[in-house]
Amino acid sequence: MDPLPPISKPTELATHPTVVAIPVQWGDQDSFGHVNNVVFFRWFETARVEYLHRAGLAHMMTGIGIGPILASIKCDFKRQLNHPDTILVSASITLIGRTSLKMVHLVYSQAQSGIVAHGDSTIVCFDYASQRPTPAPPEVRAKIEQMEGRKFDRPE
Numbered sequence: 001m002d003p004l005p006p007i008s009k010p011t012e013l014a015t016h017p018t019v020v021a022i023p024v025q026w027g028d029q030d031s032f033g034h035v036n037n038v039v040f041f042r043w044f045e046t047a048r049v050e051y052l053h054r055a056g057l058a059h060m061m062t063g064i065g066i067g068p069i070l071a072s073i074k075c076d077f078k079r080q081l082n083h084p085d086t087i088l089v090s091a092s093i094t095l096i097g098r099t100s101l102k103m104v105h106l107v108y109s110q111a112q113s114g115i116v117a118h119g120d121s122t123i124v125c126f127d128y129a130s131q132r133p134t135p136a137p138p139e140v141r142a143k144i145e146q147m148e149g150r151k152f153d154r155p156e
Helices: 037-055 060-064 138-148
Strands: 018-023 066-077 086-096 100-109 114-127
Touching: 018 037, 037 066, 037 086, 037 100, 037 114, 037 138, 086 138
Parallel strands: none
Antiparallel strands: 018 086, 066 114, 086 100, 100 114
């Protein structure tokens, strides 16, 4: 999978290294005429997978059997979202633990020129052979620090 091309970011997303543009589909709406809440989680997934791909964690599965697994996710909705629109969904790591990564997502509506949702997720580096969490590989940590433009504290 090739990384998505970079896009122009609004100020609200400027510090997030991964931003993907997604058109709001007519079928994303529910019977109340706004985007259904479950769709936001799919959009977070799209940005999360792109971020992890760029960081090198997503394709470690094929090499050493270590990959990401989602441990938790939440979304705070700020405004309703409707079709037609194009949204920008961002992903940024805020914390690297011993075996986990904390990620934040923002959903920016181009039609509304503002943030419509905020999400948080926890991703665990997982050894699929042993079925146990494992420390984040040093090369992934280094790539995340490069992408984020800062160093993270090293967990004990």
